[in-house]
Amino acid sequence: MCPERAGTRNRIARGQPEGALRERSPLVSCRGLIKTYVQGAIEVPALRGVDLDLARGDFATLAGPSGSGKTTLLNMIGGLDRPSAGDVVLDGRNLATLGKAELAELRLHRIGFVFQSYNLIPVLSALENVEFILRLQGIAPRERRQRALEALADVGLEGLEGRRPAHLSGGQQQRVAVARALVGRPAIVLADEPTANLDTRNAEELIELMAALNARLGTTFLMGTHDARVIARAQRHIELTDGRISSDETRPAG
């Protein structure tokens, strides 16, 4: 574990706001990012040269019409896909230099994911789904249980720890997914259309929850979304059009 990360963990453990301690170097740096999908003889450009920096503690949205490259960019930053050209540097590590196992290790410790369709492991309970990340991280059982319970409490799911995903509503499942994304204390949470499958009330609650966690834990959030409520709540809004960043505006925290 790098000293910076250990320090961050300790600060979070002490419950201090991280904003004041935020480092100046960007957490994520994308340079000249190009991704072209080849379907038979046809080349489909998804990203056409993206330059993007995300600072520690950003609460940012990534919007744009369908096919603009939102999910592709999230996948590149999350190390789920590799660019055709350009570099993604996350927390000082160029993802292009990492093998499959190293990428998995990086995702495990530095990145949390929230997906549109929740993607919980169906044979595990809510608590076990959250604990799963900590098990992979090799956290000791007692601490693991404690942190998972706290994460579920943070997302308002006390009392539902033993339920399997099939016995939770969509909103509850997405809360479990958020707890799972945050429990490993990642540097960044990447959320792809996190509110798309939720009703209005659950969507608004989820947005407030993520904003509160960002403020309290200082975790960077980057959310691909069409949802105007999410965009309105973000401190930074990035617009993608045809695989390029067409606007990038930062708003004062509200």
Add this chain to the structure above:
Amino acid sequence: MESLKLLAPLAWRNIWRTPRRTVITLIVVSVGMSSILLFAAFLEAWAASSRDRTLTLLTGSAQIHAEGFLDDPTVKRMFDEPSGALADALQDSGISGWAPRLIVPAILQSEYRTMPITLVGVSPAHERAVSVLPGNVVDGNYLQDPADPGIVIGRKLLDHLKTRRGKRVILLAQAADGSLAERSFTISGAFAGDSAIEEQFVFVGLQVAQGMLGTGERLSEIALRVEDPEALGPIVERLRHAAPGLDIRPWKELSPLAAAVDETMGLMIYIWLWVMFVLIAFGIVNTQLMAVFERVREFGLMQALGMKPRAILGLVTLESGILVGLGVLIGMAAAVVAINSVTDGIDISFFAEGAAMVGAGTMLFPEIDPARIVQLSFVVWALGVGVALWPARKAAKSSPMEAMKHVS
């Protein structure tokens, strides 16, 4: 160890996601496993029956004859009672008993019928150390000593001759001088063996036979019993060295069918194992491939969350290991119960002639060595896990992003 703690509960729950498919796979594996073990037990029983028939009825572990006797078993091909180096060699501690015999083709005549038979002159005390036939007398008594004037006949021959114990029969055979020897005997007992022996062999005292045929103290055969199969080869070699002029052969040369059954048994078990395993493998691969394809998205998710491909491989392999292991255990238990339920033997007398043709007796006593159960079960388990590596590799090689796109 930590990864096993993570993967084992997950694997166990994944197995029971589709209970019906799991139960069908368990049935396939357990039926296959139990059939392998039952087949092995039956073959062992058959081989044991064939071996015992050879070793304990008449042949013994090895035999000594005069040169040429086996091709022309007449009174002319005999040898002297053992003495000198041969007598010393027969005292070998590995030889648990040896029986001198005089054997000639003869004719046995009752009041109603005449049958060709093989006359065996025996020394009863020696014979008991080599053959079970003296203990298999079902009517009357066996011979008491080499000078006993009685004759012991098989049950079937008794029926063929239409006579019974206590009646007299006439024995005709060629004497050593070429003349026809003839003597009347009172039937003192009837023995049970397998049908061929019951019909073919009659027993009289050795001295009586020698006197009747005028052979002096000469013999046609010495059968010997060696308890340790590993010791037989060296003992035969020592006997050959002690009596270079005699024809000394182990039972495998004397009864090639029994030897072939004994030697091919292991091969047949493994042939059956492979036949059954191919069927089991189809079941395992089919189940695991379906399980993997259904969960492509989940494997992608796990990798996205930071699970390494190696751990995915371990998870699917562990699921296969548990599934096949359970099937193997159930199959083992079923086979052990089935084998233990027939410890009194399986009567195959309804096809006794067929059984005799393949070297077996009319009763088979299936049993299987626990070490063999473990060995065969482990082979099936290991092969089952081995074939399941294919679907496991497919799961591990999936790209997390592609897997996440997969709609299950």
